[in-house]
Amino acid sequence: MGTVLSQFRPAAMSLLxxxxxxxxxxxxxVTAAAQLLFPWRANGSLVERGGRAVGSELIGQAFSDPGRFWGRPSATGPSPYNAAASSGSNLGPTNPALLDAVRARVEALRGADPGNARPAPVDLVTASASGLDPHISPAAATYQVPRVARALGRSEAEVRTLLERRVEGRLLGLLGEPRVNVLLLNLDLEGLRQKAGPHGRPMEEVLLSK
Amino acid sequence: MTANAYAQCALFLGAVLGFAAAYGPYMARVYEGKTGRLGRLLGPLERLSYRLSGVDPLEQQGWKAYAAAVLLFNFLGLVAVYALQRLQGLLPFNPAGFGAVPAHSAFNTAASFATNTNWQGYGGETTMSYLTQMLALTVQNFVSAASGLAVLAALVRGLRQKEQPGLGSFWADLVRGTLYILLPLSFVLALALVSQGVVQTFQPAARVGAVEIARGPVASQVAIKQLGTNGGGYFNVNSAHPLENPTPLSNFLEMWGILALAAACCVMFGVMVGDPRQGWSVLGAMSVLFVPLALLCVAAEQAGNPAVARLGVDQAVVEAAAAASSGGNMEGKEVRFGIVNSGLWAAATTAASNGSVNAMHDSFTPLGGLVPLFLMQLGEVVYGGVGSGLYGMLVFVIVAVFVAGLMVGRTPEYLGKKIEPSEMKMASLAVLVPPFLVLLPTALAVVTGAKASMANPGAHGFSEVLYAFSSMGNNNGSAFAGLSANAPFYNVVGGVVMLLSRYWIMVPVLAMAGSLSAKKAVPAGEGTLPTHTPLFVCLVVGVVLIVGALTFVPALALGPVVEHLAMLGGR
Structure with a gap:
C-alpha cells in the first residue's frame, strides 16, 4: 500500500x-495548422451555389427524382442520409430483412427504368457503411444513364459525357476504387436541366428543402 | 482476387514493415533516454513533468513499484474520463448541448479508453461534447498507448539486463513514449488527414437547409486512435464516415497507422536486446499469421453473397474504367474503399488491437467475419496493441521455448535467460486469462437472454455476442455493431472484462520481467535453441494457432461456420 500512496503525486501530476x-x-x-493550411477541408468541404452551402462534397444526399443520379441506399435514422447520426444497417448476410430490402431496391430500380433488364449493380442495392457514402461505382452510374437521359429529355450521350468527366480513378492507378461523386454529378446535370426547360425543381431547392 | 488486390495488399505490408525498420531503432533510443533533436525541442516539457511529479527519471523501480505506478496512473485516468462524461453538460466546448452520459455507459467508456480497447457502446456525434472527445478520449488514446509501450520497455529491460532489481521508471517511460514517439507522428498524420478532407474545427455542426452535418476536432483524434491502436471513432461509424476517412489516400494512411507502431515495437525490441534478428523473427511470425488471414477475408468478401446474387444483383468485379465496380458483398461498405480495402482493414484492425473500422463487420459474409473474430481470439498478438501486442507475443515465445525445451529434454532458455517455473506460471496466467474472459461472459449472455440484444436472427446473432466479448476480452474494440450493447449488462460486464483483460496480462508480464531481470545470464551452448531461425518462427506460429484454435473452434463452429453452411445451402 505504501508504494501505491507514494506514487499518487506522480500519477496525478503526470496525468495533469x-x-x-x-x-x-x-x-x-492541429486545429490552428489545419485552419491555416486547409481551411475549406478542415471545415467540412462545403459546396456552395449562389452564396449558400448546398451540401458537403464528402457527404452523400438522398436523391429519388428519376432525372437525377441516385446514390447508395442509406440506413441512417430516422431518415436516410442523416449526417447528424451516421449508421450502417448491420444486417447479416443471411438475414431475411437484408434480402427483403435488396429485393425492394432492385424492384424500385426496375420500376423507374422498365426497359433496363441488366442485373442491378451491387452498390446501388446495398446500404453503405456510413449511410453517408458520397460515391457510387462507375458501373452503378452507367446503369442509370438511360433513365436520367429519358427523364431530362436529353440524349444518353450528353449525360454520359458529363458522367465520364466525374469518374475518379484509383490514386496512382493503384489505391482505392474508381468512383463517381453523386452530388457533384447531379450539380453538373443542372446545366442540361436548364437547357431542357423547367424539368422539376432546381437543384438548390431540392437540396435545401430536405 | 484481382492483380490490383494483391498489389494494394503488398504495398500496405511494405509500408508497415519499411516504417518499422526505420522507426524501431529510434524508439529504442527514446527508452534509453536519448531523445536527439526532438529532445532539444520538447525536453523542457519532459523535465517540467518530472519536476511537478517529483520524480527522478533515472530511478530504477522494481517490478512491483512499476506495476503499482501503471495501475494507479490508469485508474486515475479512468476516473477522469468517467467524471468528464458525467459533467460534460456543465462544461464548455459542447455546441450541441449534450447532457451527462448515463452512469453505466460512462463506466464502460472509461474502462474502454483507459485499457486501450476503445469499445464504443455510444455513437460519438450524438453523445460526446467536443471537450469530452479531446480532454477525456484523445488523452487516453495517448496515455493508454504510452502505458503499453512502457510495460514493453520494462519487459525488454528485464530480458536484457543481468542480476538487477530495477526495470526503469514508469514515469519517465510514460512521458517519453507520449512526447517523442506518439505526439510528433500524430501531429503529422492529423494534418495529412485534414488535407484529404477529415474535419478539424471547433465550429458546431454545419447547417445545410434542414440537414445538419456533424463536425468537430476529428483529425487530431483519428490520427492517434490509429497510431495508438486505440480505435475509438469520433463518429458512430468510425473510419467509414466520409469526414473521418474521405479518400483512398486517407484510408491508406489510417490503415498504415493501425500496424505501424506495433510492428516497429518488434524492431525496437531487437535493437534493445542487442540482436535485431530476434525482433525480426517475432515480426516474421506475426506476418506469417497475418497475411493468409487477410487474404482469406478479402477473398470471402469478393466472392459475395449468393443469396443476393439470386435476386438479380451483379456482384462481379469489373476493372474497365467506364463501368468499373469492386463487386462482391457491398452491404456495409463504402464505394471508395471497395472490397479490398475493407477486407484488408478488417484483418489489420483485429490483428492489431485497434478496433477502428471502415466497413461494418456485422454485414460481412460468414467467412469474412470469421477472420476478424479469430484474429482477436488469438489474443491480440499478431502485431497486437502498441506495446501490448509484443509483450503478449513474447509470452507465447516463452511458451514456445518451453515446449521446445520439453521436446529435447533441456532447461528452456530465451536470450540467455533460463525459463523456470515462476516465468511459466506467469506466462500461463497471461495466456489463459483472455479465453476465460471471452467464453464465460458469452455463455452468461446467451443463457440470460441475450436474444433481445441481437440484431440478426440465428447463428449470426450468436456471432454478434461472441464477437462483442472476443473484442472486449482482448482489448480490441471493434464490434458486430448491430448488437444493442449500450445496455447495463454489456456495459458493466464488458467494462469489467476489459479491465481484467488488460491488467491481468500486464501484471504477470511485469512480474516475469522482474524475475528475468534478477537472473544470471547463461552463455549459449550447443544445446541452445536459436530463436531467430525460420524453424523457431514456425514453432511460435504453431503455439499461437494451437492455443487459439483449441480454445475457440467450438464457439466459431456455432457461429460463422454454421452460418456459412446455411448461406451456401440457400437458407
Missing part, C-alpha cells in the same frame, strides 16, 4: 501535464 498537452495543446495546434 499529459492531459493539458495531448487534450488541449495538441488538438488546438
Amino acid at each position: 501535464v499529459l492531459s493539458a498537452l495531448t487534450g488541449v495543446v495538441y488538438p488546438a495546434a
Whole structure:
C-alpha cells in the first residue's frame, strides 16, 4: 500500500501535464495548422451555389427524382442520409430483412427504368457503411444513364459525357476504387436541366428543402 | 482476387514493415533516454513533468513499484474520463448541448479508453461534447498507448539486463513514449488527414437547409486512435464516415497507422536486446499469421453473397474504367474503399488491437467475419496493441521455448535467460486469462437472454455476442455493431472484462520481467535453441494457432461456420 500512496503525486501530476498537452495543446495546434493550411477541408468541404452551402462534397444526399443520379441506399435514422447520426444497417448476410430490402431496391430500380433488364449493380442495392457514402461505382452510374437521359429529355450521350468527366480513378492507378461523386454529378446535370426547360425543381431547392 | 488486390495488399505490408525498420531503432533510443533533436525541442516539457511529479527519471523501480505506478496512473485516468462524461453538460466546448452520459455507459467508456480497447457502446456525434472527445478520449488514446509501450520497455529491460532489481521508471517511460514517439507522428498524420478532407474545427455542426452535418476536432483524434491502436471513432461509424476517412489516400494512411507502431515495437525490441534478428523473427511470425488471414477475408468478401446474387444483383468485379465496380458483398461498405480495402482493414484492425473500422463487420459474409473474430481470439498478438501486442507475443515465445525445451529434454532458455517455473506460471496466467474472459461472459449472455440484444436472427446473432466479448476480452474494440450493447449488462460486464483483460496480462508480464531481470545470464551452448531461425518462427506460429484454435473452434463452429453452411445451402 505504501508504494501505491507514494506514487499518487506522480500519477496525478503526470496525468495533469499529459492531459493539458495531448487534450488541449495538441488538438488546438492541429486545429490552428489545419485552419491555416486547409481551411475549406478542415471545415467540412462545403459546396456552395449562389452564396449558400448546398451540401458537403464528402457527404452523400438522398436523391429519388428519376432525372437525377441516385446514390447508395442509406440506413441512417430516422431518415436516410442523416449526417447528424451516421449508421450502417448491420444486417447479416443471411438475414431475411437484408434480402427483403435488396429485393425492394432492385424492384424500385426496375420500376423507374422498365426497359433496363441488366442485373442491378451491387452498390446501388446495398446500404453503405456510413449511410453517408458520397460515391457510387462507375458501373452503378452507367446503369442509370438511360433513365436520367429519358427523364431530362436529353440524349444518353450528353449525360454520359458529363458522367465520364466525374469518374475518379484509383490514386496512382493503384489505391482505392474508381468512383463517381453523386452530388457533384447531379450539380453538373443542372446545366442540361436548364437547357431542357423547367424539368422539376432546381437543384438548390431540392437540396435545401430536405 | 484481382492483380490490383494483391498489389494494394503488398504495398500496405511494405509500408508497415519499411516504417518499422526505420522507426524501431529510434524508439529504442527514446527508452534509453536519448531523445536527439526532438529532445532539444520538447525536453523542457519532459523535465517540467518530472519536476511537478517529483520524480527522478533515472530511478530504477522494481517490478512491483512499476506495476503499482501503471495501475494507479490508469485508474486515475479512468476516473477522469468517467467524471468528464458525467459533467460534460456543465462544461464548455459542447455546441450541441449534450447532457451527462448515463452512469453505466460512462463506466464502460472509461474502462474502454483507459485499457486501450476503445469499445464504443455510444455513437460519438450524438453523445460526446467536443471537450469530452479531446480532454477525456484523445488523452487516453495517448496515455493508454504510452502505458503499453512502457510495460514493453520494462519487459525488454528485464530480458536484457543481468542480476538487477530495477526495470526503469514508469514515469519517465510514460512521458517519453507520449512526447517523442506518439505526439510528433500524430501531429503529422492529423494534418495529412485534414488535407484529404477529415474535419478539424471547433465550429458546431454545419447547417445545410434542414440537414445538419456533424463536425468537430476529428483529425487530431483519428490520427492517434490509429497510431495508438486505440480505435475509438469520433463518429458512430468510425473510419467509414466520409469526414473521418474521405479518400483512398486517407484510408491508406489510417490503415498504415493501425500496424505501424506495433510492428516497429518488434524492431525496437531487437535493437534493445542487442540482436535485431530476434525482433525480426517475432515480426516474421506475426506476418506469417497475418497475411493468409487477410487474404482469406478479402477473398470471402469478393466472392459475395449468393443469396443476393439470386435476386438479380451483379456482384462481379469489373476493372474497365467506364463501368468499373469492386463487386462482391457491398452491404456495409463504402464505394471508395471497395472490397479490398475493407477486407484488408478488417484483418489489420483485429490483428492489431485497434478496433477502428471502415466497413461494418456485422454485414460481412460468414467467412469474412470469421477472420476478424479469430484474429482477436488469438489474443491480440499478431502485431497486437502498441506495446501490448509484443509483450503478449513474447509470452507465447516463452511458451514456445518451453515446449521446445520439453521436446529435447533441456532447461528452456530465451536470450540467455533460463525459463523456470515462476516465468511459466506467469506466462500461463497471461495466456489463459483472455479465453476465460471471452467464453464465460458469452455463455452468461446467451443463457440470460441475450436474444433481445441481437440484431440478426440465428447463428449470426450468436456471432454478434461472441464477437462483442472476443473484442472486449482482448482489448480490441471493434464490434458486430448491430448488437444493442449500450445496455447495463454489456456495459458493466464488458467494462469489467476489459479491465481484467488488460491488467491481468500486464501484471504477470511485469512480474516475469522482474524475475528475468534478477537472473544470471547463461552463455549459449550447443544445446541452445536459436530463436531467430525460420524453424523457431514456425514453432511460435504453431503455439499461437494451437492455443487459439483449441480454445475457440467450438464457439466459431456455432457461429460463422454454421452460418456459412446455411448461406451456401440457400437458407
